[in-house]
Amino acid sequence: MPADRIGERLRRLRREAKKTLEQVAAESGLTASFLSQAERNLTGVSISSLASIAKSLGVPLNTLFDQPPQLQPDSHQGERVRYTIEGQPLAYERLTSSFPGNLLNAVKMSMPVGYQSELIAHEGSEFAYVLAGRIVYTIEGRDYPLGPGDSVHFDAGKTHCLANAGSEVAEVLTVTTLGLFGDHGTP
DSSP, rough: OOOSSSSHHHHHHHHTTTOOHHHHHHHSSSSSHHHHHHHTTSSOOOOOOOHHHHOOOOOOGTTTSSOOOOOOOOOOOSSSSEEEOOOOOOEEEEEOOOOOOOEEEEEEEEEEEBBBBOOOOOOSSEEEEEEOOOOOEEEEEEEEEEEEOOEEEEEESSSSSEOSSSSSSEEEEEEEOOOOOOOOOOO
């Protein structure tokens, strides 16, 4: 992994791909202004946004940041590696493994009080189930407040964002068809 920060990596890889901020924005479902802030390390970038950016740049997601592998089909509470992405307040636990043809990617997210994600649209489907706390998914401008036991499932090609709307850390299980791990097909 390069020693530079994630923003510098994003800028370097975009320039190597000979793409403008506007091109990457159009291909990733993000805004050019958000990408500019991310490249200058002025804002955090969620795993979904990084996956969309990596796809636009034609690089594996693990080029941008390290993620723990999940080689076995089973995953046990207390044994998973909890990780974060530089500049991002979310903590993740990887729940799904890698194998050729895998289409589902699941993470358990811990969202601090006051967290709000960037607005994004990406290919595929997204499903979220609230384990603890109160969150709001905003999809195409409509708010969907959710508490423990509530869920949402939608076309991730629609613009959406996510916020912790409560007074405690929120825990959310998120499943998507977007490639979140960049290691599909590895043994």
